Structures are given as C-alpha cells and as structure tokens.
Amino acid sequence: MESQTQYKAVALIVGVTGMVGVSLAEALNKPTALGSPWKVYGVARRPKPSWFPSSTLHRYISFDACNFDETYHHLSSISNEVTHVFWVALQIGETEMVNVSVNSLMLNNVLKVLTISPTSALKHVALQTGTKHYMGPIFEDMTQVSKIVPGVDPPFPEDSARLPGLNFYYALEDILISYAPKLTWSVHRSSIIIGASSRSIYNTLLTLAVYAAICRYEGTPFRYPGTRFTWEHFCDMSDSSLLADQQIWATVSDKAKNEAFNCTNGDVFMWKNVWKFLCEVFDVKYEPLDDEIEFDFAGEMKKKGSVWDEIVEKKGLEKTKIEEITSPEALKAVMQFGFQHVCSMNKSREYGFFGYVDTYKSIRMWVDRLREMKIIPTI
Known part of the structure; x- marks a missing residue:
C-alpha cells in the first residue's frame, strides 16, 4: 500500500466537478501549493465527466451526500486520512427552506462520517459561500431583484450582521461552528464566480x-x-483559481482559522x-x-x-x-x-492573503x- 507519510495533508474536495472544485484539485497538485505535498480525494454526485483532469486526484468518489448510508460507505474508509475538507458543493431548490434543509443535510452527513471514528484525522473545513450572505435569498423571486436592498452598503464587509430570515449560508456556517474546538474552519464568500466546468449551477x-x-x-x-x-x-468577480488559492491559504494559516473572508479578484x-x-x-x-x-x-x-x-x-x-x-x-x-x-477585500489583506487577478485576463x-x-x- 502507498505510504501515507509522504503526504503532509490529505484533502477531500466536495463538489470537485464544479468551477472551484476543478481549480482546487489543480492548485493542490502544484509543488508550490501551501502545505504540499497533498493527497487529494474528490467527491461529486455524478460520474466523472470526460473533460475532468483525472491526474489531479488520487481518487474520484461518486455518491449522494444526502444519503447517510452512501456517505458512510464511501468515506468511512478514508476518515483516518482526510485532514482538510474543501466544501464547494451546493444544491439549489425552489425555496430557501429547501436550500437550508438539503445543504445542511449534506454537510452534516459528511462531517459526521469523517469525525465519528476515534481515529479521525480531520482538522479543518473550508466552506465556500457567497455575497447572498449580505443580500439574502435573492433568487426566490426574480421579479423583485431590482428592488433588493442589501443589509449593508457596499463594498460588503465580512463583519456585517446577519440578515433576518432563512439563509442556507448561515446554516452551513453554524454547522461548522458547532464542531469547534474539535475542528477549525474558514468561510470564503465569493462574488460572481468564473471558471471552467459544465457542472456548476451558477456559471x-x-x-x-x-x-x-x-x-x-x-x-x-x-x-x-x-x-x-x-x-x-x-x-466585481471571483476567479475560481483565486478562490482555490485563498481556501488553501486559510487551511494552513493559523491567523485565518475560524474566520470569514470575502474573495474577489481585487479589481472592479x-x-x-x-x-x-x-x-x-x-x-x-x-x-x-x-x-x-x-x-x-x-x-x-x-x-x-x-x-x-x-x-x-x-x-x-x-x-x-x-x-x-x-x-x-x-x-x-x-x-x-x-x-x-x-465586496471589500480589506480583511483578507490584513490577515495575509494578497492574491489578485485581472478580471479581463481571467475572462x-x-x-x-x-x-x-x-x-x-x-x-
């Protein structure tokens, strides 16, 4: 069997076929990646698409995280390996109540399986959300979008108070917080994401x-x-590779633990x-x-x-x-x-992440x- 000692960390990317999932798989395989060398597992609901860069993963795992038995079957055998989870998965339903229920179920199932064993190796979870954190469930009523007033004036700062009402981003953050101090976490709030995938809901x-x-x-x-x-x-926009870089940075930076960060290209x-x-x-x-x-x-x-x-x-x-x-x-x-x-990028810079991307070159x-x-x- 392959020796685990050659890897400093083992990543599980949940939602690996999405824009940021692909970028994370590629970024973690670079010799220059922070925390390298990484062993990388990737999870998605559907079988691997033909365009996916297979060489970036140690193993591609396909199952429905809404089903606990499936989740346990596929992840329990690597719970003693996985040190970091990169959560870039989401499912979108007709109402925010459905979004809260489904996305919370998926995250709870994965974390429960990875932490249930006394030999669990999990240390950190990086959670990707977005600017809906500052605006609420904007896509429930498309006819009212132009009338939306965000809870805080832009550029959006991360310390903004939560808005009233349901928001599945809040629910996922609360799940991560409930695991502290056993695990550390980081939250990464993107703007409009651009990347390369045929399997991202909002592309x-x-x-x-x-x-x-x-x-x-x-x-x-x-x-x-x-x-x-x-x-x-x-x-503003968020390049998927930049999002990947910020998430990897947060997993290895002590200062970034248990913090939320906006992540945009840095220009407008x-x-x-x-x-x-x-x-x-x-x-x-x-x-x-x-x-x-x-x-x-x-x-x-x-x-x-x-x-x-x-x-x-x-x-x-x-x-x-x-x-x-x-x-x-x-x-x-x-x-x-x-x-x-x-979005404001001040906090990210203050904490030590200085990545940026020219939006035109990114496109x-x-x-x-x-x-x-x-x-x-x-x-």
Whole structure:
C-alpha cells in the first residue's frame, strides 16, 4: 500500500466537478501549493465527466451526500486520512427552506462520517459561500431583484450582521461552528464566480458563452440582459483559481482559522466595458444597451435548446443540454441589481492573503479553457 507519510495533508474536495472544485484539485497538485505535498480525494454526485483532469486526484468518489448510508460507505474508509475538507458543493431548490434543509443535510452527513471514528484525522473545513450572505435569498423571486436592498452598503464587509430570515449560508456556517474546538474552519464568500466546468449551477461565463455562440450561429444581436444601472456602475468577480488559492491559504494559516473572508479578484469593472470585451472574445457584433428594447433574456434562452443541440453536434462539443449548463435567470438577476455589487477585500489583506487577478485576463483565460475542454465552440 502507498505510504501515507509522504503526504503532509490529505484533502477531500466536495463538489470537485464544479468551477472551484476543478481549480482546487489543480492548485493542490502544484509543488508550490501551501502545505504540499497533498493527497487529494474528490467527491461529486455524478460520474466523472470526460473533460475532468483525472491526474489531479488520487481518487474520484461518486455518491449522494444526502444519503447517510452512501456517505458512510464511501468515506468511512478514508476518515483516518482526510485532514482538510474543501466544501464547494451546493444544491439549489425552489425555496430557501429547501436550500437550508438539503445543504445542511449534506454537510452534516459528511462531517459526521469523517469525525465519528476515534481515529479521525480531520482538522479543518473550508466552506465556500457567497455575497447572498449580505443580500439574502435573492433568487426566490426574480421579479423583485431590482428592488433588493442589501443589509449593508457596499463594498460588503465580512463583519456585517446577519440578515433576518432563512439563509442556507448561515446554516452551513453554524454547522461548522458547532464542531469547534474539535475542528477549525474558514468561510470564503465569493462574488460572481468564473471558471471552467459544465457542472456548476451558477456559471455566469458559461451562460454568456452559450448565449454568444447562439447569437453568432443565428446572426442575432448579442444584447445586454440587464439595466442601465448595472451597465454604468461597478461590479466585481471571483476567479475560481483565486478562490482555490485563498481556501488553501486559510487551511494552513493559523491567523485565518475560524474566520470569514470575502474573495474577489481585487479589481472592479463596469458591464458596459466588459460587454465590449466579451464581443471581441466571442466574435459577435457589439450592441450597446438600448433602454427602449424589451428583452426577455431568460425566456429567449429557454427557446434555444434545439439551437444549442445543433451547435454541439456540428462543432463536436461535449454533449450538454442548454438547461444543464446555463443559468439565464440568475445572470439576469445579477444584471438587474439596484446597487453596486462590490465586496471589500480589506480583511483578507490584513490577515495575509494578497492574491489578485485581472478580471479581463481571467475572462479570456477561462474562455480559452472552456474551448479546450470542448464545452463551447471555438470561433
């Protein structure tokens, strides 16, 4: 059997096929990774996709974490190895009550199995959440998104008081806190995440890429699906590799234990400028925002399933369905906020994490990666 002594730490990435999960697997395998060398296990509900970088994992494990018996069957044998859990999994239901129930169940099942044995090796859990922490369950009523007022003025600081009402991010944080002092934890609140995966629920860049590919294929305008406010005001993003780096940093930094951190690229942008850039990247004609045109983006995207099927077939892409890889309702919601969606990165820097990413370079890099993975077509 392989000696465990060659590894300083053993990671379990729950949600490994999502954008940040893929980035974590790749980052932990770098010789320069903090805490290296790492042994890396990856967990996902579905079988491994063809584009997944298999060499980044010691083992790919597929099971439903909502089922305790399945969770025990697959994880109990490595509970004496796993030292760090990276929780980047989520399931989204129709209500926040469902979100709280399902996501809490998954986290509770995994942590219970990994800690139930007296030989448990688990030390730290890194939990990824997001800016919904500051805004509440924004996607429950899409018609009211533009009327949302966040609980604190942006840029959002991590010490903001929790908002009233249900929020599954709060529930997951409370589960981690309940394990202290047996375990330490860190929380990582992302903005709009961009990365490369066909298995992330909220994948803004992939939604835009599919939309652009359809517009190019049909010769239709690449219209902005948001409002004048978001077109002309600041927003930020989170590169999935940067999120991975911050989570790894927090697992090995004593100062970062039991703390929550925002994680964004460190710059801000206006959608009107990014839209021009996206037109260049996707080779579509630039269409400035026209307030006079009514545009039901989500409704139009729902009609394009057969068009996407044609593109997939003609371009020899990974077999995907448009409803599985895009989130037009979520994208439109973000582009209809009545406030500037910006996070403070002060705390992260004060505690010693100085990572940053140029958002424009990040977009181009991840588009290239999605093309290499044959998830979207090349120009």
